[in-house]
Structures are given as structure tokens and as C-alpha cells.
Amino acid sequence: MDEFRTVTCTVCPMGCSIRVRLEDGLPVAFEGHQCKRGPVYARDEVLDPRRMLTTTVRVCGSATRLVPARTSAVVPRDRLMDVMALVRGLCAVAPVEAGQVLCADLLGTGVDLVATGSVPASPPATPVSAPDRKEDSR
Numbered sequence: 001m002d003e004f005r006t007v008t009c010t011v012c013p014m015g016c017s018i019r020v021r022l023e024d025g026l027p028v029a030f031e032g033h034q035c036k037r038g039p040v041y042a043r044d045e046v047l048d049p050r051r052m053l054t055t056t057v058r059v060c061g062s063a064t065r066l067v068p069a070r071t072s073a074v075v076p077r078d079r080l081m082d083v084m085a086l087v088r089g090l091c092a093v094a095p096v097e098a099g100q101v102l103c104a105d106l107l108g109t110g111v112d113l114v115a116t117g118s119v120p121a122s123p124p125a126t127p128v129s130a131p132d133r134k135e136d137s138r
């Protein structure tokens with residue numbers, strides 16, 4: 001018996017809803033796409049779904065605590081939680097430049113985590129000294 005899945009194509013803003021017919025779990029026919037990129041996307045989405053990851057990474061050595069980052073390519077969807085656990089443990093040392101690789105080959109995926117913003121190094125804030133206390137003259 002044929003099985004069907006519906007996939008929303010995210011390749012362009014049209015967002016076509018593509019109906020995929022599966023035989024033995026394999027995509028064999030597509031309906032609803034408006035260009036030839038749709039079936040390619042839908043096939044990948046059924047067989048090997050992947051996502052771009054956009055996140056932030058902690059920064060050490062700067063008053064700015066976080067730097068925005070994203071993966072250099074799509075990551076297998078079933079690895080995203082593991083990748084996020086790794087990213088949560090990272091701390092980039094300031095200064096950080098946009099385009100800098102913050103972590104290469106995330107968990108052996110072949111995909112890097114890249115900074116999308118810059119963070120300058122800055123000295124730690126100096127503690128504010130307490131005002132001199134007047135001696136109690138009583």
C-alpha cells in the first residue's frame with residue numbers, strides 16, 4: 001500500500017506544500033511543487049532531513065557575553081540536540097571576528113560553527129569601590 005507524506009519546501013519563499021508518495025519508504029512521486037527544486041528538497045527531507053543551526057556562543061574576555069553563530073552548512077536533524085549540547089559548553093575567547101570558526105567539524109559532521117558577529121576584547125569591569133566610611137565620632 002502506498003504511503004503519503006506532505007513536506008513544505010523551504011528552498012524559496014513560495015513555501016510549496018509537496019505531497020510525496022512513498023513505496024517501501026522510498027519517495028517515488030511528487031505533487032504540488034512549482035519548480036524542479038521542490039522534488040529534490042522533498043526527497044532529501046524524507047530520506048535525510050537536515051537543518052541549519054543558528055545560535056549564540058559564550059564569550060570569555062569581553063564585556064559582551066555572547067556572539068551570534070551559525071553552522072557553515074546543514075546538519076543532520078537527528079544530530080542537532082547533540083550539537084547544541086556541545087555548543088552550550090563552548091566559550092570563545094575575545095576578540096572574535098565575524099567569519100571565525102568557533103568549532104571545526106562539529107561531532108564529526110564535517111560542518112563548522114562560524115561566528116556571524118564580532119566581539120572586541122575588553123578588560124573586565126573594575127569593581128566600584130565603596131565610598132569611604134566616616135568614622136562614627138560618638
Ligand code: SF4
Binds near residue numbers: 011
Ligand atoms: S518547489 Fe520551487 S517554487 Fe516551490 S517552494 Fe520549492 S523552490 Fe520554491
